[in-house]
Amino acid sequence: MSFTQQKEDKKAEELLVRDFQAGNLEAYDKIAKLYQKKIYALSFNLMRNQMDAQDVTQEVLLILFRKINTFQGKSAFSSWVYRITLNASYMKLRSKKKEPNISIDELLPSFNGAGFQQEKIQDWSENTESLLFTNETREIIKKAVDLLPEKEKVVFLLRDVEGLSTENVGDVLNLTIPAVKSRLHRARLFLRKKLSGYFGASNSKKGEI
Amino acid sequence: MICCKECIDLLYDYFEGSLDQDTTQSLDEHFQECPPCVAFLNTYKVTTVLCRDTLNQIEIPDEVRHTLKNFLKEHKNE
Incomplete structure (x- = not known):
C-alpha cells in the first residue's frame, strides 16, 4: 500500500x-466491518481456539459500540482497538488453565568466551519453499509461535503478523521503542531456533519441534 | 573485526536499515568471513516471513461471521 493511500485510509477512518x-x-457498521477480521485474527493467534476468539470479537465489538465516546483520539484508533482486544484476550486466557512457559533464554544463541557462535548453524533457508504450504509445516509454525512467552508473543503478533509499525506497537503496549525492538528480536531468535529443529533436520527424517 | 555475538545482537537493526554506515560495513565484513553467521542471517530472515505468511492467513469462519452479524444486529437495537 502506498504512503498516500495509507494516509487517505487513516483520514477516512478518523x-x-x-x-x-x-x-x-x-458509521459503526463500517468500523465493525473494517476491524472484525483484525480482532478475530489477533485473538485467535493468541488463544488458538475458535469459540474463544468469537467471544472476544463479540466483546470487543460491543465495547467499541458502547464506549466509543471514551476514545479521545490521543493515539491511533487502531491502537485503541488492539489494546481492547489484548485485554479481552488476556482476561479469557487467565480464566483457563495455563501451560507453563518455557524459558526463552534457553533458546537464544550461545557464544564462547570470544563471542563466536558455539553451535553448528545449518542454513535451511533454501529448504522451506516446497514445505511452506503443507499442513504439517503450518502446524509446526503455529506450535512454535504458541510456545513463545506472552511478552514476546504479543509484540511478534502485532509487529510481524499484523504489520503495525514499531511506534504503534509501543503505543498499544505502552512500551518504549527499544523495548519493542528487543522483544521482537528475542521472539525471532526463539522462533528461528524452534524452526531449525524442523527445517534443518536431514530430509530423510524430519526433526521434532 | 566484530564477533558473532555483536553481529547477532545487531541483526534486527541491520534488517531495518537503521545502523550507521560504519557498523553496517563491519557486519558485512563479518558475514564475508563467517559462513555460520550467514546461515544465521538467512534463517532469521526466512523465519519472519514463514511465520507471517502462516499466521496472517487467518479468516473468520462462516459460522462465526454469521454469529457476529446477528450479535451486532441484536445489540444495536438496545
Missing part, C-alpha cells in the same frame, strides 16, 4: 469514528 461518535450507526 471521519468514520467521528461520525459514529456523533451517533451515526452506519
